[in-house]
Amino acid sequence: MKKVVLIKGDGIGKEISDSVIKIFEACQVPIEWDIKEAGLECYEKYGTPLPEETLNAIRQHKVALKGPTTTPIGTGHKSVNVTIRKSLELFANVRPSKTLPGINTRFGNIDIVVIRENIEDTYGAIENMQTPDVAQTLRIITKQGSFMIHSFAFEYTKKNNRKKLTCVHKANIQKMSDGLFLQTFREVAQKYPEIQADDIIVDNLCMQLVTHPEKFDVLVLPNIFGDIVSDLCAGLVGGLGLAPSGNIGKNLAVFEAVHGSAPDIAGKNLANPTAFILSSIMMLKHIGMKNYAQKIEQALFNTLKAGIFTKDLGGNYSTTEFTDHIIKELNKLQTYIEIVNKEHESKVEFFDPPKPTPSSIWKIVGLDLFVEWNEVDKLPELPEKEGKLELKMISNRGTRIYPPPVPEILMVNWYRCRYLANEELELKEIVEFLKNVTEKGIKWMHVEVLRKQDNKEMFSKAQGE
Ligand code: NAI
Secondary structure, eight states: OEEEEEEOOSTTHHHHHHHHHHHHHHHTOSEEEEEEOOSHHHHHHHSOSSOHHHHHHHHHHSEEEEOOOOOOSSSSSOOHHHHHHHHTTOOEEEEEEEOOTTOOOSSSSOEEEEEEEOSSBGGGOOEEEEETTEEEEOOBOOHHHHHHHHHHHHHHHHHTTOOEEEEEEOTTTSTTHHHHHHHHHHHHHTTOTTSEEEEEEHHHHHHHHTTOGGGOSEEEEOHHHHHHHHHHHHHHTTOGGGOEEEEEOSSOEEEEESSOOOTTTTTTTOOOOHHHHHHHHHHHHHTTOHHHHHHHHHHHHHHHHTTOOBGGGTOOBOHHHHHHHHHHHHHHOOSOOOOOOOOOOOOOOOOOOOOOOOOTTOEEEEEEEEEEOOOTTSOOOOOSEETTEEEEEEEETTEEEESSOOOOOOOOSEEEEEEEEEEEEOHHHHHHHHHHHHHTTOOEEEEEEEEEETTEESSOOOBTO
């Protein structure tokens, strides 16, 4: 018996978990559940939403099926999902969206796989209040993280006999972060000449997905775009109740439905367990139990084809009635079906990321000083020159306001003030500069050292520069 961790989670988590438990029993899947806790209820009981014991069980058994967990909005504990993905380095989130039998949607025959980077981007939750009025989130994209997700995406595309992999980005605006994501994609693509590798800007992708979804095959995206686009794709095939996913790392994997804990219908026996069942099918394929996966998939498809739907899909069946119908269909399938459909093979070959590139060839050329200034009808009073550093630009909310002309924009009390030198600086000169401006009473809360590699600037320009 293979041991698998089961986290039932919150809200509808228990109902949909019980559905999977019953189906696996009926199918005699050789799995023993190691049931562990996580989520809001767990937090209320033990003061932590994700006990170390739960993480250790995943480390031990290598695979888990996870129900939805509630994350308080704005305040409260951190998201259990994000913590699991980060603690266990589950860097790839695979979200297939495929038209299901019996489900009527605007488009037939959709078959898209979204591969979302799962660790980086804004999900580091590196956030600070810069002033009482200005919040900042850092968006982190790394060469190594991009290499890992693109390598995974190409291997997945190859292993599943897919033809095309599209990199989704916003490199026209975020030239550095999305630029690095795209550049790494192009580098990894060199190793896969048999796969058609192209790229698209995320807004254009969204428009094309809702007009010509058949154009797309496998998509690879930075974390936040992947989060949004995968829900869009789920909508294309009938909604969140039908969208499964797998969080994959080098040695560990956690499978879960894309939807949340649905507090509005929790405890009412109304939840659609399909997405969770599909996630459990992905999990079975991942651990090599493909014939059981195939059998459960067939029974689920036969149920949907027969028009047996839960309320979210316009039907009258409760969660338990829907589950019982799948079990009836399972019992009709006498023998295991031969594996013909190898799709969603998430176990792929992994490659080591590139070693860190030292920045020793970069020269320090200046700094961006982020300053609080509350007289909105007046520019901040700053020295034009301080040591070797000259004030070259001030921006407010990313728009250049100095040197003049000052555009008519809404100003807030947070200014980015760029000082540049004509020669290379040492770090201690930056420290000296900070000491001097602090003595002049300038209220700063953040500094960014600016560097250059030959003629290439390692920092971005303000809008209007
Ligand atoms: P949600 O996905 O829970 O619900 C959105 C809507 O879809 C609701 O009307 C709900 O009733 C419906 N719905 C979702 N799953 C369904 C299903 N299986 N059957 C029938 N209807 C279903 O999203 P929401 O309301 O934004 O989030 C609720 C909580 O879940 C939040 O605390 C959120 O942080 C958490 N969440 C957890 C996730 C996870 O653990 N993987 C993923 C997304 C959200």
